Amino acid sequence: MDAMGIINLYNSKESLAELTLHRPLAAVPFAGRYRLIDFPLSNMVNSGISSVGIMVHNKYRSLMDHLRSGKEWDLARKRDGLAILPPAYANHPEGKQLGDIENFHSNLDYISHSRNKYVVIAGASMVYNIDLTAVIKFHETNKADITAVYSSKEQLQDGAVRTLLRVDSSNRIIDMQVKSGTCPDNHLSMDLYIMERKLLVDLIENCAARGDYDFVKHCLIKNIGNLKMFGFKHQGYLAHISSTQSYFKHTMELLKPEIWEELFFTPNLIYTKVKDEPPAKYKAEAIVVNSLVANGCYIEGRVENSILFRGVRVEKGAYIKDCIIMQKGLIASGTTLQNVICDKDVQIQSGRSLKGEPSYPIIIKKGMVI
C-alpha cells in the first residue's frame, strides 16, 4: 500500500484517571497483553504500510519503552519503519501550544520527505481491526480528497468529547461536529483519515499560517465545503476508550468469543511487545471460568469474568470476579475482589476485600500495595 502512517496522540485526552496518570492513553494496557497503540499500529502494518510516525505529546516514556525499535510490528527497517515524532513544545520550547496542528507543523519535514502517495492518520483511543486497503480503494473509487472512517455501532454515553459526522446517500460527509452529546445520525468518527500526503502538507501549512491549531476543527471541518470528503463505514467491532467506564465495559466485551475472534484475528493479527513469559499455569485448586488469561499467569485461586494480564499470580483462596488485573499483579490468599482494575505491579495482600460497581470500578494505582 502506497501510504505512510501517522498516529496522532494529541487528541487522546488522558481521561482514564489513575490509568493515565503516568502514561499517555496510547500506552494504556488493554486486553491482557496489549497497549492501545498496538491496534492502530498493527492495522497499518497489516495493510502494507511500512513507515509510521508516532506523533507523541506527553508522558511518553512508557510508550517508547513499549515500541522500542518497532521490531515486533516489523517496523525496524533500514528505510522507513517506525519514527517517534516529538511534540511541538520540544522543537519550539518558546511558544504556548494550543493544538495538534503545531505537532504536525513541527514535523512537516518528516511528512514532506516521505515517498508515499497517501497518508493514513489515526488516533489511539479507538480499538478495531480493519483492512485499510479497502478504505484506500473506497477513497480512489470516490475520487475523494479526504476519507474519514466512521462507525455506527452504539457506544457508551460517558460524556466524552467525540467527533460525530453525517453523510449523504452517496457517502459524502455533509457535517462534522466535535462535542460530547449526540447528533442526528450519530456516526462516530474513528479518528482515522486518509488523504494524499501532499494535501496534508498543504492543509497543515495553510492552517499554521493562519493561526489555526486544531486538526479536526480547522483542517477538516472548515473544509467540508471545499474538499470532497467521504465517510467509509467500518462494519466491524469498535471500542472507543474514552473513560474508565468505557475501558471497563469494552474490556469485559472481550469475554464474548465472537468479539475475541473478530478483534484479534479478523482480518488480521494484532502485534505487541514480546515478553517471553511461560504458558499460564493452573494448579490443582484453580477454578477459572469466563476469563482471558495471558502467559506467565500462575493461578491457584478462583477467577470469574476477569482479564488477567501477563505474569499475574492468584494465590490459593483468592476470589476475583469481574476484574482486570494488569501485568505482574499479585492477589494473595483469602482476598476477594469485585469490579476492580489493578494497574501494573499491584499487590493485594491477604484477606483484603475490595468491591466496586460495574459502572464505577475501583482503580488501584500502579505499584500499590494494599
Place this chain on the structure above:
Amino acid sequence: MRKKECVAMLLAGGQGSRLGLLTKDLAKPAVPFGGKYRIIDFALSNCHNSGIDTVGVLTQYKPLALNSYIGIGSAWDLDRNDGGVYVLPPYVREQGGEWYKGTADAIYQNINFIDSFDPEYVLVLSGDHIYKMDYSLMLDYHIEKNADATIAVIAVLWEEASRFGIMNTDEDKHIIEFAEKPKNPKSNLASMGIYIFNWAALREYLEADGSDAASSHDFGKDIIPKMLNEGRKMLAYPFSGYWKDVGTIDSFWEANMDLLTDPPQFDIYDASWRIYSVNPVRPPHYLSTSAKVRSSIVSEGCQIFGEVEHCVVFPGVYIGTGAKVTNSVIMPEATIEAGVIIDKAIVGGKAVIKQGSTICNKAGKSQEIAVVAEEMVVSPGTEAQLCGEEK
C-alpha cells in the same frame, strides 16, 4: 571477527527416529515442547543466559522447520553484529563434500567456522535435552582445573545406568574410564553430552579423526576414548539439576508431565533463568463458563470450552464443549471438537479430532501413549489404531 573466549557448537542434525510421528517432518530439536517452546530453546536459552553469544547450530535432517525457527536468532538475543547464531549445514567442496558422518565429523567439517573466532574453548552441546544449566560455571571449572576436556555428568539411577555413557572418575573428578552403555556399570555418572574442550587440543584430535577411515567420527565412541588413552587431562563436571533426554515418546511425554507436578520437577517459571522462544502472535487464551482447567499449563490464543486436567496445551488450541482431555500434550493449533475424550495422548500440531472421537488407552495397553500426527484428522471409528501405534 573479534576473538571469542568460547564458541558453542550445538548438534541439531539428529532425526530422533524413536520419536516416530513427531519427527516425521522435522528434526528432533524442532519438536514442540512445554506449551510454547521447541526442544532446542533450552540449549539456546542456556547459551544466552550463560553469556555465550556465538553459537553454531549443526543441522542435517529435515532442516526447514528448524532453520526457519532459528532465523537470525533474535528470539534468543543471538542476532549480533559480532558472533550470534549460525546455522551450519553440510556443504559441497571442490572434492565432493559429505554429510555429517557423526558428531565429531560435524565439528570437524566446521573447523574453519570455529577458527574464524580464534577461541580458547569450544563448548559442544546437544540440541535434544531439556535442562537449565549455566555453562559459564562449567567453563570456570574447566579453566580453574586446567583441563583439556571437561564433560558434564549427572548421577542417574543405577538400574538405568546401562542406557547411558558412563564416566568412571577418581575422587578428584578426573575421568579414568568412559564406557558407552556398559552392561555392568561401575559408576552412575552419565555423560550429558555437554563437553568443553581446549580448542587447540580438540582441533588436533578432529584432524586425526577426520583422516581415520576406521573411525565412526563420534565424540563418545572415538574422540573421548582416544583422548583418555593418550592421557589428556579430562574432568567430570557434576551437574545436579533436572536433565532429560527426550529421545522416546515415553520420555517426551514424561518430560512434559514433569512441568505439571507440584512443585514442578522442571521449573519454567524462574524469572532469573528465562527460557526464550519464538513467540506466536496470539491474544490471551479464553476459558468459557463451561471450561474446567486444572493442573495444566495453557498458552496464548487457546479457546477452551471443555475440561482439561493434567495437560500441556500449546498456543491456538481449541477444545470444545464437553470434551475431556487428560494427561496429554496438545500441540499448536490443534482442534478438539465437542465431546471428544482424550487420555494420555500426544496430539500433533493442527490435528483435528472430530466430534465424538475417543483417544485413550484400551484395557491391557495402559502404558502406551497415543500419538496423533501433525495435521491428522481423527474421526470416530478411525481412532482405535492410534492407541499404542507408536512405541
